[in-house]
Amino acid sequence: MTTPVLEVKDLRVHFLLDEGVVRAVDGVSFDVHPGQVVGIVGESGCGKSVTVKAILQIVEPPGRIVGGRILFRKDGASAADLAELDPKGAAMRAIRGAEIALIPQEPMAAFSPVHTVGDQIIEALRLHQRQWRPEGSRLSRGEARQLTVELFRSVGISMPAERVDAYSWQLSGGLRQRAMIAMALSCKPRLLIADEPTTAIDVTTQAQILTLLRDQQRRDGTAIVFITHDLGVIAQMAHHVVVMYLGRVMEQGAVADIFDAPKHPYTRALLKSIPTVRVAPRTLLPTIAGSIPHPLGRPRGCPFHPRCPDAIPGICAERVPALRPVGPGQRASCFLYHRDEADEP
Amino acid sequence: MSAPALLDVRHLRKTFSIRRGFSRKVVGQVRAVDDVSFTIAEGETLGLVGESGCGKTTTARCILRAMTPTSGEILFRAADGRVVDLAPLSRAELRPLRPQIQMVFQDPFGSLNPRMTIFDNVGEPLLVNGLRDRRARLDRVASLLELTGLRPELMHRFPHAFSGGQRQRIGIARALATEPRLVVADEPVSALDVSVQAQVLNLLLELRTRLHQTFLFVAHDLAVVKHVSDRVAVMYVGQLVELATTEAIFGRPRHPYTAALLRAVPVPDPHAPGGDVALAGEVANPAAPPSGCYFHPRCPFTTETCRREPPALREVAAGHLVRCHRAEELTLQGVG
Numbered sequence: 001m002t003t004p005v006l007e008v009k010d011l012r013v014h015f016l017l018d019e020g021v022v023r024a025v026d027g028v029s030f031d032v033h034p035g036q037v038v039g040i041v042g043e044s045g046c047g048k049s050v051t052v053k054a055i056l057q058i059v060e061p062p063g064r065i066v067g068g069r070i071l072f073r074k075d076g077a078s079a080a081d082l083a084e085l086d087p088k089g090a091a092m093r094a095i096r097g098a099e100i101a102l103i104p105q106e107p108m109a110a111f112s113p114v115h116t117v118g119d120q121i122i123e124a125l126r127l128h129q130r131q132w133r134p135e136g137s138r139l140s141r142g143e144a145r146q147l148t149v150e151l152f153r154s155v156g157i158s159m160p161a162e163r164v165d166a167y168s169w170q171l172s173g174g175l176r177q178r179a180m181i182a183m184a185l186s187c188k189p190r191l192l193i194a195d196e197p198t199t200a201i202d203v204t205t206q207a208q209i210l211t212l213l214r215d216q217q218r219r220d221g222t223a224i225v226f227i228t229h230d231l232g233v234i235a236q237m238a239h240h241v242v243v244m245y246l247g248r249v250m251e252q253g254a255v256a257d258i259f260d261a262p263k264h265p266y267t268r269a270l271l272k273s274i275p276t277v278r279v280a281p282r283t284l285l286p287t288i289a290g291s292i293p294h295p296l297g298r299p300r301g302c303p304f305h306p307r308c309p310d311a312i313p314g315i316c317a318e319r320v321p322a323l324r325p326v327g328p329g330q331r332a333s334c335f336l337y338h339r340d341e342a343d344e345p
Numbered sequence: 346m347s348a349p350a351l352l353d354v355r356h357l358r359k360t361f362s363i364r365r366g367f368s369r370k371v372v373g374q375v376r377a378v379d380d381v382s383f384t385i386a387e388g389e390t391l392g393l394v395g396e397s398g399c400g401k402t403t404t405a406r407c408i409l410r411a412m413t414p415t416s417g418e419i420l421f422r423a424a425d426g427r428v429v430d431l432a433p434l435s436r437a438e439l440r441p442l443r444p445q446i447q448m449v450f451q452d453p454f455g456s457l458n459p460r461m462t463i464f465d466n467v468g469e470p471l472l473v474n475g476l477r478d479r480r481a482r483l484d485r486v487a488s489l490l491e492l493t494g495l496r497p498e499l500m501h502r503f504p505h506a507f508s509g510g511q512r513q514r515i516g517i518a519r520a521l522a523t524e525p526r527l528v529v530a531d532e533p534v535s536a537l538d539v540s541v542q543a544q545v546l547n548l549l550l551e552l553r554t555r556l557h558q559t560f561l562f563v564a565h566d567l568a569v570v571k572h573v574s575d576r577v578a579v580m581y582v583g584q585l586v587e588l589a590t591t592e593a594i595f596g597r598p599r600h601p602y603t604a605a606l607l608r609a610v611p612v613p614d615p616h617a618p619g620g621d622v623a624l625a626g627e628v629a630n631p632a633a634p635p636s637g638c639y640f641h642p643r644c645p646f647t648t649e650t651c652r653r654e655p656p657a658l659r660e661v662a663a664g665h666l667v668r669c670h671r672a673e674e675l676t677l678q679g680v681g
Binding site for chain 2: 043044172173174175202203204205206207208210229230231232233234235236255256259260269270271273274275276277278279281282283284285286287288291292294
């Protein structure tokens, strides 16, 4: 087993509101190995986006990392705990964008509309390259521009030399997301975070973007944390899957195990209830009873127990199950498998 | 077609002008809906699919007469048996027909009035259409909520107390309040979480069987469309490219675009062969569509004819309409 690029250990991110405390991420742990695609899947409010924001230290106030560690290994040897770094400090800024890059969900909102896309990538390149180069030698604008054109070509943007001078609103959704990917890859990050990168894109373009990401990942061996609510996308992209619900990891394991032999009742129910193009038309779908609770009205005990068909009376409503092994490389937090393994609240 | 058509859309067109500059001079035309024709039989659910910008929502809005079509006919069989063309009617003329065509919106958070209780939200169409008696309205709203799987005793609460899935049920209850002959649902589940989507899809299926309700179901998600539709119409750059039964569209697509759409949907199975790009390029610009067949620049089966001549929509098998020169010779892969 390789040394993980990223180890998230018992991460807790809470939002301190006037109405109460929202425990958006409440004890999340997972590892990301070099060259691995880890898919985080979950519905709205499960804390998947807040988790990756915490990794990048860009959680908006009143959100705060209140516990846990985020160990990031720059070059395989030394590990830095990102949770301890000052979000605005030089150390974090040197990592953000250079070592860990983000592909956001809405490329329209992520690019500045008053600067050309090329200028924004050139700025990132010049800013981060300076830190790697010996003192004094700064990447010139011309060199950075040349690099940007090359990047655009490698992500499949046609007429790259012209598109560098385009504004984001002049590009189509697919091209904009390709430019975003070019920007994220520009500093050759060790870890790429893709937060629902294809949700705002049409299905035929989505297939192109997913293929592009997969090819880039195979070529450079970049580790990717891939966030989505779409189980189809997860199945096609991820090696390892983390299933989240209400701020906690319900189950994690290799992609084949999660889809072929899901252990947690939530994973099972989720997989059964999604509409797919493969089932017979006009058949009723198995459903999950109820709906996702309000973040301030979190149930006691296991967060899934009010909707769980297998909830054990007197246990699941009382204590929070811990994430424990249920098979080789597969872990679930469920009392069905570990009756006595509870987490302290 | 055995059952009489409830809705018969003929050669529907909607063009928008592109205006530029200080004088708002017209510099171009976007043909958002370009000669679209289809029928919906009573009790049938027709799925209308396509990618963004294909004109599916504009088509739906023209039928609802939230927009006035540029040309074409929208023949609607009203409750009294008359067949009316909705396209040229004025606001006043449309007024008595409005209760018969209702809509379910995409966003369950934006489509309910947050200052009105559920009773007022769902009861509003009844009040507007002359049901003044509060008692009667209370009864009717209660039965509507029950029909859509909500507890009637919650009707005096405000929308914020409900989850996305529950709000969408409320939206459906409101759409059904006036006993419409046709319900147009525009992306009714795309804003919902996966675990809740199934509940709402099941509800729509139940309404179809129990009330014999007719739906025009607009969506971009093929899996969702497959779950509720009797027939499916596929649109590309303002045109209908294929129309057939759900079984035929998914099992034996005849248009290369339909087949590509089906292949592009990621299947939730890690063992499924993935990783092939179904389609190169991007959706054509409706303001400047390509010559010939609009799909030819992306189509893997393009010939000289496709570049030159626009194909007509024609029937290649019973009830199976395709807009492709090569529909007969191609054998395209479905998903079963």
